[in-house]
Amino acid sequence: MxxxxxxxxxxxxxxxxxxxxxxxxEATYRLEQKRIFxxxxxxxxxxxxxxARPGDYRTTFAGEMPVIVARGEDGEIYAFxxxxxxxGALIALDDGGSNAKDFQCVYHAWTYxxxxxxxxxxxxEGSNGKGGMPKDFRKEKHGPRKLYTxxxxxxxxxxxxxxxxxxxxxxxxxxxxxxQRVLCKPTxxxxxxxxxxxxxxxxxxxxxxDTYHASLLHLFFGTFRxxxxxxxxxxxVSEDGGHHASYTIDAPGDAKSEEYAKQGIxxxxxxxxxxxxxxxxxxxxxxxxxxxxxxxxxxxxxLQQINNALAxxxxxxxxxxxxxxxxxxxxxxxxxxxxxxxxxxxxxxxGPAGFVSMEDGCVGGxxxxxxxxxxxEFSMMQMGGDATETxxxxxxxxSVRGFWxxxxxHMGI
Amino acid sequence: MxxxxxxxxxxxxxxxxxxxxxxxxIDDGDFEAWPEFFLEDGFYKLTTADNVAQxxxxxxxxxxxxxxxxDRVSALRMANIFERHRYRHIxxxxxxxxxxxxxxxxxxxxxxxxxxxxxxxxxFAAGRYLDRVEAVADGSLRFRERIVVCDSNRFDxxxxxxL
Numbered sequence: 001m002x003x004x005x006x007x008x009x010x011x012x013x014x015x016x017x018x019x020x021x022x023x024x025x026e027a028t029y030r031l032e033q034k035r036i037f038x039x040x041x042x043x044x045x046x047x048x049x050x051x052a053r054p055g056d057y058r059t060t061f062a063g064e065m066p067v068i069v070a071r072g073e074d075g076e077i078y079a080f081x082x083x084x085x086x087x088g089a090l091i092a093l094d095d096g097g098s099n100a101k102d103f104q105c106v107y108h109a110w111t112y113x114x115x116x117x118x119x120x121x122x123x124x125e126g127s128n129g130k131g132g133m134p135k136d137f138r139k140e141k142h143g144p145r146k147l148y149t150x151x152x153x154x155x156x157x158x159x160x161x162x163x164x165x166x167x168x169x170x171x172x173x174x175x176x177x178x179x180q181r182v183l184c185k186p187t188x189x190x191x192x193x194x195x196x197x198x199x200x201x202x203x204x205x206x207x208x209x210d211t212y213h214a215s216l217l218h219l220f221f222g223t224f225r226x227x228x229x230x231x232x233x234x235x236x237v238s239e240d241g242g243h244h245a246s247y248t249i250d251a252p253g254d255a256k257s258e259e260y261a262k263q264g265i266x267x268x269x270x271x272x273x274x275x276x277x278x279x280x281x282x283x284x285x286x287x288x289x290x291x292x293x294x295x296x297x298x299x300x301x302x303l304q305q306i307n308n309a310l311a312x313x314x315x316x317x318x319x320x321x322x323x324x325x326x327x328x329x330x331x332x333x334x335x336x337x338x339x340x341x342x343x344x345x346x347x348x349x350x351g352p353a354g355f356v357s358m359e360d361g362c363v364g365g366x367x368x369x370x371x372x373x374x375x376x377e378f379s380m381m382q383m384g385g386d387a388t389e390t391x392x393x394x395x396x397x398x399s400v401r402g403f404w405x406x407x408x409x410h411m412g413i
Numbered sequence: 414m415x416x417x418x419x420x421x422x423x424x425x426x427x428x429x430x431x432x433x434x435x436x437x438x439i440d441d442g443d444f445e446a447w448p449e450f451f452l453e454d455g456f457y458k459l460t461t462a463d464n465v466a467q468x469x470x471x472x473x474x475x476x477x478x479x480x481x482x483x484d485r486v487s488a489l490r491m492a493n494i495f496e497r498h499r500y501r502h503i504x505x506x507x508x509x510x511x512x513x514x515x516x517x518x519x520x521x522x523x524x525x526x527x528x529x530x531x532x533x534x535x536x537f538a539a540g541r542y543l544d545r546v547e548a549v550a551d552g553s554l555r556f557r558e559r560i561v562v563c564d565s566n567r568f569d570x571x572x573x574x575x576l
Contacts, residue, residue: 189469190469190470190471191460191464191469191470191471191472192463192464192469192566193461193464193473193566193568194566194567194568195567195568195569195570195571196567196568196569196570197570198569198570217494219491219492219493219494220488220492220493274480274484274487275480275481275483275484275487276478276480276481276483276484278478278481279481279484324567329471340470343471344470344471344472344475345475345477345481347471347472347473347475348474348475348476348481351473352473352568352570352571352572353459353473353474353568353571353572353573354473355488355492355493358493358495358571358572358573359493359494359495359571361570361571362494362495362496362570362571363494365570366496
């Protein structure tokens with residue numbers, strides 16, 4: 001054992017604190033690729049609408065693994081590693097396309113069908129009786145790794161594991177219901193943006209599950225009563241801890257709002273008013289007075305409803321201290337022109353320039369840099385105790401602890 | 414007076430003034446001056462070339478009034494949290510694409526360098542301003558519409574200061 005490489009021990013079962021080496025350690029990052037993204041999880045890969053017709057495809061990632069998602073001629077959705085089995089080059093280079101009959105690697109022209117089966121090897125028999133592949137070479141024995149796919153409410157998920165449960169069981173009834181609540185009819189994508197974040201992917205995964213920070217870091221939430229910890233709402237956490245849905249219910253009155261002023265919290269600002277409040281003109285489109293719902297599926301999927309601003313986000317690791325967040329803003333096919341306009345204006349709330357979400361772009365970096373010399377120290381996540389259970393307050397870190405519970409289970413650490 | 418009343422030379426020189434003033438306001442941190450380059454019911458959108466090519470309407474910033482831009486500035490000053498930084502805009506020469514009604518359709522390329530408080534400098538954005546401009550009473554130009562079309566889909570960390 002090399003003492004130089006020893007790290008502080010993470011007490012077994014501890015989820016109310018995480019050692020900071022988990023955001024810094026290259027070996028841990030490599031293991032995550034195998035055990036989390038390559039393990040018994042469902043990775044969100046694209047929307048069903050992205051591969052609507054046979055021959056449509058999209059390139060994306062499961063963790064760091066490049067993946068092609070394609071609609072086969074049989075109408076089924078297939079996913080396979082975007083890696084030529086010959087010498088490892090990417091098979092497809094663009095973001096996606098349509099009317100594809102097959103995929104051909106540009107390096108040596110090996111071809112694959114829409115299911116990822118190797119179908120053609122250039123000069124397989126050689127040329128003029130010379131060269132070529134060995135006589136016992138069988139194309140059907142070789143191919144890029146295939147992923148299982150599952151579709152749910154227009155979302156496509158993929159998994160590398162034989163042991164992953166069906167998507168509905170993976171999510172559990174409560175989380176499933178919260179996805180169905182939003183994705184209740186055909187969607188229409190209205191914009192896509194990528195945000196590069198200077199932090200380990202887990203810092204964003206924690207942030208988005210962190211119901212405690214929302215109205216403290218984001219002044220916009222508090223001032224305009226889009227969400228406040230004193231409003232009605234709560235957080236649902238799945239049995240395994242990995243998935244969550246937090247929500248705010250529009251409660252008339254908001255009688256306890258002085259609580260913020262009493263805490264002396266920066267986010268309580270009485271003077272701040274919008275010159276053009278039309279952006280906040282929202283409608284209760286799901287008929288349940290839930291103004292805001294943030295939902296995550298372990299390890300890297302987010303579904304967001306902030307008033308009428310709807311989006312899905314895909315968390316992709318890009319090295320120990322880097323990640324990308326792919327935003328897809330959407331509405332519904334039956335949106336009226338007024339509704340479309342409303343969504344476009346409310347999109348100001350979210351994304352890399354979002355009034356209520358831009359801080360999430362930098363706060364992970366503040367942690368990444370803050371803990372630079374603290375690999376052997378632990379974070380503290382004890383708001384609301386040690387449990388990872390569903391709660392009716394959002395002044396809790398239950399869903400963040402849930403993340404670590406699922407993380408430790410999948411990682412086996 | 415409309416942009417159509419200006420000679421081509423006048424229009425060009427006023428476009429250069431408009432773009433230079435716009436960039437100077439942002440780069441000097443005089444954000445309050447930024448909305449004033451727009452008409453009251455002016456439109457501003459920050460988007461990407463891919464979204465434009467695919468007919469996707471959403472923007473990172475989407476404002477259909479000057480007051481919405483003022484709200485951006487208030488939020489920047491009073492609400493949003495980000496690490497101190499500044500921009501340096503380099504705006505290319507404008508091209509008049511067409512003169513129609515009271516205004517002109519124009520465009521100009523831009524590069525924006527972001528300078529962080531610790532001295533880190535990055536090429537933060539490159540793209541094209543797609544504009545509709547109109548002349549106001551004193552003959553100077555204002556934006557009826559400015560669509561900031563970034564060449565890249567990827568934005569580093571956050572976009573707090575407008576482009």
